[in-house]
Amino acid sequence: MPDIFSGLDYGVAISLVLALGFVLTYEFINGFHDTANAVATVIYTKAMPPHLAVVASGICNFFGVLLSGLGVAYAIVHLLPVELLLNVGSKQGLIMVFALLAAAIIWNLGTWYLGLPASSSHTLIGSILGVGIANAWMTSIPLLEGINTQKAIDIMLSLLISPTVGFLVAGGLLLLLKKFRAESRMHNTPDERKALDGKKHPPFWTRVALIVSAMGISFAHGSNDGQKGIGLLMLVLIGIVPGKFVVDMASSTYQIERTHDAALHLQQFYSRNSYRLSNYIDQSAQDPLPPQFKCDSRQTMPASNELVTKLAGIHNYEQLSEDERIRVRRLLLCLDDTAKKVSKLPSITSAEKADLDRLRKDLSATTEYAPQWVIIAIALALGLGTMIGWKRIVLTVGEKIGNKGMTYSQGMAAQITAASAIGIASLTGMPVSTTHVLSSAVAGTMVANRSGLQSQTVKNILLAWALTLPVSMALSGGLFIAASHWIK
Template sequence: MDFWNAVGEMGGWPLVFLFVALLVAFAFEFINGFHDTANAVTTVIYTRTLSATPAVLYSGVMNFLGALLTVLAGGAAVAFSIVNLLPVDLLIDANSNAALVMVLALLFAGVMWNLGTWYLGLPVSSSHTLIGSILGVGMANSLWKGEGLRGVNWAKAGEVGAGLLLSPLFGFVVAAALLLVMRRTLKEPKLYEPPHDGDRPPRWVRVVLICTCGGVSFAHGSNDGQKGMGLLLLVLIGFMPVHYALNVNDPEKVPQLLHATNEVRAAYAKYEVPLPDALDRDLRYVAGHLDGLGSLNDLRTREEKDENGQPKNVRWEVRQSLFRTNREIKRAGADRGTPAEFRAELERVRKTRIAPTIEFVPVWVVVGTALALGIGTCVGYKRIVVTVAEKIGKTHLTYGQGAAAEAVAAATILAADMVKLPVSTTQVLSSGVAGTMVANGSGVQGGTCRKILLAWALTLPACMLLAGLLFTLGRLLVG
């Protein structure tokens, strides 16, 4: 209901741009479905475990479940790693035209690159595409305002970049190693030979391949689905900051947060750790504005003026104080010079009281993203499937190679979920296929691999440049 309340307060072109932005964001996730998930169905199709139609339907359902169940059960940390790449203050501090252009530029840049590489049959990373587009508009906005390159959260970008760069290397090495272990322990020759016309794998191999296909699809949904949710949250925060600053749907949030401010202070006093001045100010700000309120919704009734006499967005200011508090507690938790009990107490307060107030995904965003990803999986997969199965290695994909590559990909992506990092399904699985080709002695096709590596290398800078150019063009047009 908060969404429709916010829509009711908008009008004219901002409302039109909002629905265009939401449509393009869902389109990005739809394209992600058939662009990335082709990797998951490649092995079952090319080993003749399943025919194409049931394979993509099965993968689509597993993508839907992965996106839906992971977030509903365990939170959306990966989604917020995407949101926090772009300091969301930019969307609030900028004038409304700049915020609209910023969101639309990163959306169109991502969709254009993904469609272009899909048309060429290149299995590039939708994760790199999205992250490059976010970095591009952040940098372009800062340069436009003469602030250098401050428009990007470089610390978070470094964390995300490390995961995206290391995961394909991990996929290549581990998939190759797993296939070598399989060759030593499973002596069935048919596992390591390309299937002949009409051949189908043994029943137990089919079960394994179906399970690994489902595992990769579920893992892709859990990780890439959250990236789509992060993209939609950027849209909602950019267009409706008052309504999506805080989770206003739980009436117990006010007493919980007031209790949390006291608990944080008590922990610092109990363990005789100096309370940082900035944290002290944020705790006072939150407590002072929440005291006496029935719910977070009531923050809208409190009016304040900034130094220029303009109305201040109090709900957003409280959100920012909680965001800084959350960040400071995480920093304190990494300080091994403080007692372990102190760090554990702060982390409990952060995870149960503070983080859920500012890191939340509306249910309609979760369901809509899961549907877009699942439906997208069922169309347009053939171009990428042919590249992965026929053009990476010099021989046809074998049963053993398919099982090894997919098992490693699924495990890598699920592990990334646990450490809250976005990784590329495309890169992990394609690298895994290449690794198994090398381990099997069949070799890889140098021309195709060079094209894929070049596309991988270009995706991040190309999307940064494209998004930056679109943002600059938009600012020139709208002022």
């Protein structure tokens, strides 16, 4: 871990310690809040002893964070509009980070205490949306401009669709198991198995499948939810010590040259297509941009000119001053935002969109990153949190969703479905709720097994699902407004 505290005054250092503590606490709570979703079925079916299951789950969560990419991390970050991301290093930016983290921690702890399988993903996303909308209200801009509306829609669709898929796929998988393995003991509950032959564990291969799929969920949970913590921690570091983290100081000469060349190629693309983009990009704009400019697509040409000039001949970011690095990040964010909007214009062909997407990836190569120590810190917080707090929710998932206890085959179908769905979401860079995917998969198996659903538990889960987004938005937005008025 680099010496991130060197050169900081006392107040900034205290803010940094508090902010890092908030992020790691959130991720720790995320670990024990969501643990039961990974280990509930494997514990309930007695495939593994509880303490061994949660330790193994914690280890798999750790490696899930360590070995995943950053697609989900920056999908979460980019829920905030580019204008708010540009000002993360300001006082308002710091208040924003503290408000959204405090709101997420409060709601996660409350639902965990009540034993409700509420979603940490919904909580975090709601908290981010809340501060974005509150900031828009305070600055007298349209409320929907306070968030990245399209990104929010994409993420909400992912969060809505994934439980439905979990319900249907898990139910279908159970029906297949019952059709092709109708006589297997995998269709017994633990109590039925014990009454039939006195054994307390599931059949051998069923037990193996339960354990492997549970660890698969744990790994997938780490790869998805862990990235959210990484994104939050990077927001904190960029906000409090921007000179060290606004760009990747470890970037190679090749990476910086790719960034430089991407800006140049974008500029050339806009010039070649000026007739199509004349209402969007002002080719005649040449005046230098002011120090605190806003992202305006009509100012794309002077922005790209400045970036190309600043990065020409630069071999590492140490050659730039702290203020120049902050300026470079601001230019990069704005150019990426313009390229994203241009790629969605109806006149842009699919081939051109693919080219723009590749150039955007090169453009953001040195800003969408995370140091290795950040990834390890989040992995440890999530992994250690996973090792505690499982008891409150295991019973809910195992016995209180259906009218009958869970059979081995139900647990296996639910876990295989959840692990696959979450893993695919992580690979595609979309955040999903481990809680809702697994709970809906269990419900799907209960319906397929004609076990029925316990209406009160389902109502509680649905209530938590319905309340999480608005409550976390209200909490974070309220905290943001109150703190902004209090800290002048």
